[in-house]
Amino acid sequence: xxxxxxxxxxxxxxxxxxxxxxxxxxxxxxxxxxxxxxxxxxxxxxxxxxxxxxxxxxxxxxxxxxxxxxxxxxxxxxxxxxxxxxxxxxxxxxxxxxxxxxxxxxxxxxxxxxxxxxxxxxxxxxxxxxxxxxxxxxxxxxxxxxxxxxxxxxxxxxxxxxxxxxxxxxxxxxxxxxxxxxxxxxxxx
Amino acid sequence: xxxxxxxxxxxxxxxxxxxxxxxxxxxxxxxxxxxxxxxxxxxxxxxxxxxxxxxxxxxxxxxxxxxxxxxxxxxxxxxxxxxxxxxxxxxxxxxxxxxxxxxxxxxxxxxxxxxxxxxxxxxxxxxxxxxxxxxxxxxxxxxxxxxxxxxxxxxxxxxxxxxxxxxxxxxxxxxxxxxxxxxxxxxxx
Numbered sequence: 312x313x314x315x316x317x318x319x320x321x322x323x324x325x326x327x328x329x330x331x332x333x334x335x336x337x338x339x340x341x342x343x344x345x346x347x348x349x350x351x352x353x354x355x356x357x358x359x360x361x362x363x364x365x366x367x368x369x370x371x372x373x374x375x376x377x378x379x380x381x382x383x384x385x386x387x388x389x390x391x392x393x394x395x396x397x398x399x400x401x402x403x404x405x406x407x408x409x410x411x412x413x414x415x416x417x418x419x420x421x422x423x424x425x426x427x428x429x430x431x432x433x434x435x436x437x438x439x440x441x442x443x444x445x446x447x448x449x450x451x452x453x454x455x456x457x458x459x460x461x462x463x464x465x466x467x468x469x470x471x472x473x474x475x476x477x478x479x480x481x482x483x484x485x486x487x488x489x490x491x492x493x494x495x496x497x498x499x500x
Numbered sequence: 501x502x503x504x505x506x507x508x509x510x511x512x513x514x515x516x517x518x519x520x521x522x523x524x525x526x527x528x529x530x531x532x533x534x535x536x537x538x539x540x541x542x543x544x545x546x547x548x549x550x551x552x553x554x555x556x557x558x559x560x561x562x563x564x565x566x567x568x569x570x571x572x573x574x575x576x577x578x579x580x581x582x583x584x585x586x587x588x589x590x591x592x593x594x595x596x597x598x599x600x601x602x603x604x605x606x607x608x609x610x611x612x613x614x615x616x617x618x619x620x621x622x623x624x625x626x627x628x629x630x631x632x633x634x635x636x637x638x639x640x641x642x643x644x645x646x647x648x649x650x651x652x653x654x655x656x657x658x659x660x661x662x663x664x665x666x667x668x669x670x671x672x673x674x675x676x677x678x679x680x681x682x683x684x685x686x687x688x689x
Contacts, residue, residue, distance in 0.1 A: 391528045420638040428617040450657055454674070455681060457650030485643070486682060492579045492644060493679045 320348065320358045322348040327365040328412055336362075336420040363426040366413050368405070373434045375403045386485035389447045393459040394486055398479035400463070401470065411471055435460060462486055508546045511537040516554040517601055525551075525609040543624055554616040555602050557594070562623045564592045569630035578636045582627065582648040583675055587668035589652070592661065624649060651675055 325451060326347040330339040341362050345355045359365045379396030404410065417423040435456050442452035465488075466481040473481070529637035530551050531608040538563045568585030576584060593599065606612040624645050631641040647667045654677075655670040662670070 346684055359666075388681070417650030425614065425618060428621060429614060432617060450654065452656040454650060454677070456679060457653060458681075461643060461650060464646060465639065468639055477639075488643070489647060490679075490682045492577070492647075493675060493682065 317322055319348070319354060321352060322349065323355055323358060324368070325409070326363055327362075328409065328416060331366075331420070331423075332412065333414045334397065336416065336423055363422055366417065366423065366429050367426060369402050370433065370437075372400060373430075373437045376434060377437040377441040378398065380438060381444055383445075387399070389445065389452065389455050390459070392442075393455060394462070394482055397459060397463050397466070398482045401478035404478075405469075407471055407474065410467075431460065458489070462489060467489070508537070508539060508543060512544060512547060513557070514598075516551075517598065517605060519602065520555075520570065520609070520612075525605065525612055527614045534539050541626055552611055552668055555612065556615060556619050559622070559626075560592050561589060562619075562626045565589065565623060565649070566626040566630040569627060571635055574634070574665075578631055578634065578641065579648070581634065582644060583651070586648060586652055586655070587671045590667035593659075593667075595651075596660055596663065599656075603660070608609060620649065642673065 323344060326355070327339070327344045330343055339362070341355050342352050344365065345352045348355075355365075360371075363495060376396050379390050379399055383392035383395050393402045405413070417427050418420045432490060435453070438456045438459075439452045442456070443449065447455075462485045464481060466478065469485070470476065470478050512533060516528070516533045519532055521537060528551070530544050531541050533551070533554065534541045537544075544554075548558075564567050565585050568588055569581050572581035594602070606616050620687065624642070627645045627648075628638060628641045631645070632638065636644075651671060651674045655674045658670045658674070659665065659667050
């Protein structure tokens with residue numbers, strides 16, 4: 312278990328995932344999650360503001376990626392800094408098994424899918440601030456972040472399906488796929 | 501005014517935008533929007549399921565883009581089909597003035613920003629179905645769509661700021677910018 316995850320938080324997350332899988336997100340209450348984790352409802356709210364947030368682990372990924380971008384070699388281009396940061400994201404990933412089950416639960420619940428989109432928007436905002444501190448203009452920053460988040464999504468799917476690949480390799484492979492897919496603009500005329 | 505926009509719908513949209521600007525999204529009621537457009541509340545609900553939807557013009561863009569992708573030359577690569585479809589999106593755009601004001605109102609309201617994300621996810625789903633009918637595998641389709649939606653966002657910002665450029669040219673320029681930003685993966689080693 313990663314250092315940042317207290318035991319209580321991890322127990323609440325696993326209890327919530329179990330309950331969402333067996334009885335659905337809508338029919339699960341915070342009280343049930345807390346009870347199933349052997350904790351009080353009050354403890355639940357020390358870790359998560361609401362029931363939807365329990366599968367989203369606070370701002371761990373957002374904080375990690377923004378810090379990595381800020382710490383990246385100043386000589387890297389914005390895209391290189393973003394891809395280098397992304398390549399280390401598996402340091403804060405949950406286990407494949409947890410993430411696979413979590414993805415199914417999120418896909419089955421519009422409320423969770425909505426929260427997922429909002430969390431992604433929060434990551435994009437944090438990365439935009441990190442690139443701004445490297446002197447990247449906001450419009451360009453947002454564009455490159457949108458593209459890198461597309462790479463992240465694709466690399467994460469692959470990581471869940473390919474236990475032997477490292478995440479950094481999958482990020483590089485996906486960036487290469489994008490490079491091949493974007494034909495030079497001259498070909499469009 | 502585009503052909504598909506009935507006069508009543510356009511009046512409701514403009515009335516809503518005016519009210520959201522002057523008194524905020526939260527404090528505006530459907531009854532006020534309808535009254536300001538000279539219509540009944542019941543009429544409002546013939547066009548829009550709720551107050552949030554009034555700035556999102558139904559599924560016009562989604563339907564347009566999906567149809568363009570399906571109709572694109574079968575010889576085009578998936579990326580080319582997506583970019584060609586995107587280049588025609590200005591056929592269903594509102595006026596620059598409406599879209600600029602709309603963007604500010606959406607940025608000021610979390611409820612509207614959330615709906616904006618959900619509409620974008622709907623467009624991605626429709627494009628994925630359109631690419632599936634061209635034989636593109638879902639994982640690859642979703643990746644290319646995510647990238648093309650990033651291009652769309654950047655090109656739309658430029659279109660709002662540059663009255664003399666055509667949208668198709670801005671899409672091509674933004675794709676070229678992406679091509680230049682994604683250095684060949686060998687450079688990462």
